[in-house]
Amino acid sequence: AQKVTQAQTEISVVEKEDVTLDCVYETRDTTYYLFWYKQPPSGELVFLIRRNSFDEQNEISGRYSWNFQKSTSSFNFTITASQVVDSAVYFCALSEARNTDKLIFGTGTRLQVFP
Amino acid sequence: NAGVTQTPKFQVLKTGQSMTLQCAQDMNHEYMSWYRQDPGMGLRLIHYSVGAGITDQGEVPNGYNVSRSTTEDFPLRLLSAAPSQTSVYFCASSYRGSLAYEQYFGPGTRLTVT
Numbered sequence: 001a002q003k004v005t006q007a008q009t010e011i012s013v014v015e016k017e018d019v020t021l022d023c024v025y026e027t028r029d030t031t032y033y034l035f036w037y038k039q040p041p042s043g044e045l046v047f048l049i050r051r052n053s054f055d056e057q058n059e060i061s062g063r064y065s066w067n068f069q070k071s072t073s074s075f076n077f078t079i080t081a082s083q084v085v086d087s088a089v090y091f092c093a094l095s096e097a098r099n100t101d102k103l104i105f106g107t108g109t110r111l112q113v114f115p
Numbered sequence: 116n117a118g119v120t121q122t123p124k125f126q127v128l129k130t131g132q133s134m135t136l137q138c139a140q141d142m143n144h145e146y147m148s149w150y151r152q153d154p155g156m157g158l159r160l161i162h163y164s165v166g167a168g169i170t171d172q173g174e175v176p177n178g179y180n181v182s183r184s185t186t187e188d189f190p191l192r193l194l195s196a197a198p199s200q201t202s203v204y205f206c207a208s209s210y211r212g213s214l215a216y217e218q219y220f221g222p223g224t225r226l227t228v229t
Contacts, residue, residue, distance in 0.1 A: 045207075091158065100216075103160065
């Protein structure tokens with residue numbers, strides 16, 4: 001069965017620190033998709049990235065980077081030089097190719113960045 | 116484009132009352148879905164639809180009904196509200212295909228059942 005685990009419930013950092021949010025997934029499919037969403041205090045869900053299982057290249061977008069490792073079934077998210085505006089709940093999610101309509105979310109990691 | 120819209124933003128119900136949460140999208144997305152978000156449990160899929168006239172159950176469908184008569188609208192009905200349905204409800208939509216496209220979420224409806 002598919003499952004997404006975000007073991008870190010809450011992380012607190014001081015501004016300018018780097019922080020990594022962990023995501024471990026389980027799936028029997030060889031083709032699948034991984035996502036990260038951000039939920040700021042205002043409550044909306046914002047799409048950050050999608051990665052398919054055949055593309056293990058790490059991705060960098062500004063201060064954000066993602067490390068996808070199939071060997072450890074992990075898709076970790078790093079924020080470099082964190083800012084107060086990064087404070088949010090971050091969700092990792094999984095979708096399998098045999099049913100891309102179903103998105104399975106992790107329980108989320110609440111990141112608090114203090115000035 | 117307005118994207119995905121949801122009404123109402125907040126709602127308080129008494130146990131046993133019924134109501135419909137509205138969801139609409141103007142992006143011509145085939146896929147629409149409803150999630151509930153509870154503390155410590157992330158988002159869980161309630162029902163989803165892959166096109167007008169087609170719906171299916173997600174992870175937690177009990178107590179909820181849906182229908183999809185048009186591409187744009189996907190209402191969620193609570194037939195007899197229970198305190199366990201107190202939650203934040205999100206509607207989402209996306210394109211469909213062989214790839215898993217990112218889902219666009221509405222702003223959410225915060226429902227309290229007393």
